[in-house]
Amino acid sequence: MKNYLENINKAFESRARLGIMSVLMVEEKVDFNTLKDTLQLTDGNLASHLRALEEAEYLRVEKQFVGRKPQTTYYASPAGREAFKSHLDALEQLILNNRQKD
């Protein structure tokens, strides 16, 4: 039990962060508004989860101008991809363990 729980990564615990990482695993880069629409989060909520993932160095941020408008895009770092995969493996283990007990 303890073993696979240890591999569950607190950085990815919340639904919002699972969602953000899932999007960034497929899309190479995603801008703030696309994430917001896809995950149906408020600006503040999304921003705070993105900041936490950035501080953990699981994602990187790029700021640029598109015409005169600033645009912020996000992409998963290699460490973030690796860590998220381990997290999903741990969740899978948890699910399998629960299913065996049915």
Next chain:
Amino acid sequence: MKNYLENINKAFESRARLGIMSVLMVEEKVDFNTLKDTLQLTDGNLASHLRALEEAEYLRVEKQFVGRKPQTTYYASPAGREAFKSHLDALEQLILNNRQKD
């Protein structure tokens, strides 16, 4: 995307709560110290997660005396079992979606 994320239940998000519910899905009743040892949590941390799950009516608490010692045991409510199974199904969906994209 949004669809299966909606079924991820905030009440079960944390590693501690995933652990508590996993134990209670197998054991009919578990006392506080067994949970504490199994999940390697501090008293305060475990107590606060148990209280949250009790408030959500996902687990029930029973207090009794064993000899002169008070003992508190916990068991999953039918609603808790149902909700935890749905949560695991949603996590499985998330994992499958991520794997398909590899």
